[in-house]
Amino acid sequence: MAHEDDALAHERDSWKPSSGLAVAVKEPVQTPALPPHRERMTDKDPAAMKRAVRTVYTLFYLSVAGSIAAMVAYFAFPIESGRLTDIRYNNLFIGLGIALALLAIGIAAIHWSKAIMADKEHIEPRHATRGKDTTRAAVVESFRTANEESGFGRRALIRNGLFAALAASILPGITLFRGLAPFDSTENPIAGNPVALLEHTMWGEGMRLALDPTGEPIRAADVTLGSAFHVIPEPLAELSHEEGYLEEKAKAIVLLMRLRPEDLPAETNRLDWTYDGIVAYSKVCTHVGCPVALYEQLTHHLLCPCHQSQFDVANGARVIFGPAARPLPQLPITVDDEGYLVAQSDFTEPVGPSFWERR
Structure with missing residues (x-):
């Protein structure tokens, strides 16, 4: 048994990599850098930028049209009539109008951010969070920068379209509250009763x-x-x-x-x-x-x-x-x-x- 142990120890000690083999040394993983910046078509072509702007504010005004359509459907197909067709079309067209209003706002906001807002990559290093007198100034500066990069302040058509779409989107919901009002039965004592x-x-x-x-x-x-x-x-x-x-x-x-x-x-x-x-x-x-x-x-x-x-x-x-x-x-x-x-x-x-x- 002792001879077998000595033989194994000798074989282990005598093994060495041959001189013809290269030993691989692992390098530490490097933090990957940002990929090369690719300019968007709207950054290179002013005509493409104009088309993108038109698309965004058109979607906002399409949202306004959807809100108006929902309110029109509420009055065009009154559920107070008691007719099943009116109830069906009331639900259908009010739902379609509200869906169009909200969907158009969402698509417009996404297209705005992808095609029009400033397209810059940057790395923000972490730093200690603490209150300073300079914090307020930094916040104001960040809002100013965001306004400049988004074009919110200088693109009046988009800004006004957004305001109109958001304001109109709540009107169908307000209109539906009319159904909670007392019903006037002087014209038709059965309808709505x-x-x-x-x-x-x-x-x-x-x-x-x-x-x-x-x-x-x-x-x-x-x-x-x-x-x-x-x-x-x-x-x-x-x-x-x-x-x-x-x-x-x-x-x-x-x-x-x-x-x-x-x-x-x-x-x-x-x-x-x-x-x-x-x-x-x-x-x-x-x-x-x-x-x-x-x-x-x-x-x-x-x-x-x-x-x-x-x-x-x-x-x-x-x-x-x-x-x-x-x-x-x-x-x-x-x-x-x-x-x-x-x-x-x-x-x-x-x-x-x-x-x-x-x-």
Whole structure:
């Protein structure tokens, strides 16, 4: 063993790099210098600078146009009219106008900084931060330098365009506050009155319940235990969109379910509004109007997918969870001589969101 250790030690000590090999020596990493400065086209070509300036202030005034368009859309498509098309176009064009206003400001600011402001690289060494009398003078000088490099003080078109765009961008938001003002009902007592708009739907006495969207009438015998049907008034399927199909459907949609009659206690249900365990409730959530379409057969609960309000069908569709303020309105139903389900009348209370109750 001792001879083996001596041999290994001799081999280790005797190994040396050959004279023909160069030994690499690592140099310390140097801080890379700034790359060579590349002049922009706007720095070399006065015509390019003029085009960039025109682009920036044009974008600012395009932002002003977007703000104005949003305000025009607010008045051109008044949501107080109660028409679904007005509500749709109101949201669409106000959103597009505000988006154009803000996007144009952002693009203009970026293009201004990249193509027009002074393009100089510099290194600012760190130094101790402490208050001195010379600090104020240095701050003033830095603002003066920034103003000179940005061209803010001498490029009046860009400056004025920026001021106009920023001022106009807040006007659509101010305009929207008009919707919070009291409504004058002297000209149209229904428009803008949520109670009047939601109190009456297309349902009427003797009107058959039909499948949505085919309009096929529903027989009571076809409604099996535990099933749920999406229902509309039978005449609705014959309306065109120009005749108000969407507006009427938005208020008249109903969910039809069948429970065992013993699962409907008389103290919490209007049994004379049901037929052999079949009940019909408005699909429009009483929170903000989302469609309540998820039915749990075992628990008899209806779930609104938007904000998780839950309604107990076995107990008058009362609210058992979530932000909804009142039970779903019930549609009184019965059957006609041919066995088809029909409405006894319209809803006896307004359908949809309950925000109007806060008055």
